[in-house]
Amino acid sequence: MAIVISDEDKKVLKRMHGRVDHILSLYKEYFDALAEFDRTGVLKIHGKVLYVRKYHENKDNYLEA
Numbered sequence: 005m006a007i008v009i010s011d012e013d014k015k016v017l018k019r020m021h022g023r024v025d026h027i028l029s030l031y032k033e034y035f036d037a038l039a040e041f042d043r044t045g046v047l048k049i050h051g052k053v054l055y056v057r058k059y060h061e062n063k064d065n066y067l068e069a
Contacts (some may be wrong), residue, residue, distance in 0.1 A: 010030075028035070034049065041047040045057035 037047060037049045041055075041057070045059070046053060047055040
């Protein structure tokens, strides 16, 4: 079973991909900052530290957020 996509649908899909690519490139710095926050616990945008995750030790001496 083959799916047939019309030329108009192809144009719409191409425009949608273009918009998504534009948004991702526009906000790439913020996405990268969120990924770094997940790894390090430090949210830094434009070289400025906005937030540092605080850790607490539980009863077994493990760190938890």
